[in-house]
Amino acid sequence: MPDLRPNEPRSMTVDEFLESQTTQPILVTMEPVQNVPDKVAVRPYIEGARCLCHLILLLSKDNIASVTPTGKYDQCCGKPRAVVEIRFKDGSAMPLPDLFSQLGSSLAVSISHSGLGARPSH
Ligand SMILES: [Zn+2]
Numbered sequence: 001m002p003d004l005r006p007n008e009p010r011s012m013t014v015d016e017f018l019e020s021q022t023t024q025p026i027l028v029t030m031e032p033v034q035n036v037p038d039k040v041a042v043r044p045y046i047e048g049a050r051c052l053c054h055l056i057l058l059l060s061k062d063n064i065a066s067v068t069p070t071g072k073y074d075q076c077c078g079k080p081r082a083v084v085e086i087r088f089k090d091g092s093a094m095p096l097p098d099l100f101s102q103l104g105s106s107l108a109v110s111i112s113h114s115g116l117g118a119r120p121s122h
Contacts, residue, residue, distance in 0.1 A: 026085065
């Protein structure tokens with residue numbers, strides 16, 4: 001899959017910008033979910049970002065139309081992870097209670113990692 005993003009920054013109208021965002025490929029890394037064969041753990045991929053494991057969402061494989069390997073690899077938690085472009089099926093959705101409970105656990109992980117939730121030691 002060729003990288004279609006322009007190398008040089010160029011000016012564009014707001015509408016062009018918004019349009020370019022909606023057509024931007026969604027890049028993720030993914031891994032199997034233990035004991036849940038119909039779901040996959042999907043982690044957003046952002047070039048140069050460090051571990052984004054706290055942003056993992058467990059998605060139903062049914063919602064994913066296709067994945068396209070980009071040939072790139074991300075290093076996360078000491079493991080190389082293939083970066084793929086993900087396409088979702090039209091009208092794919094996840095139940096909101098599911099989404100919010102996942103966001104809640106992700107936030108808990110994120111807070112414990114950043115130390116924001118830690119009690120003062122003195
Ligand atoms: Zn990680």
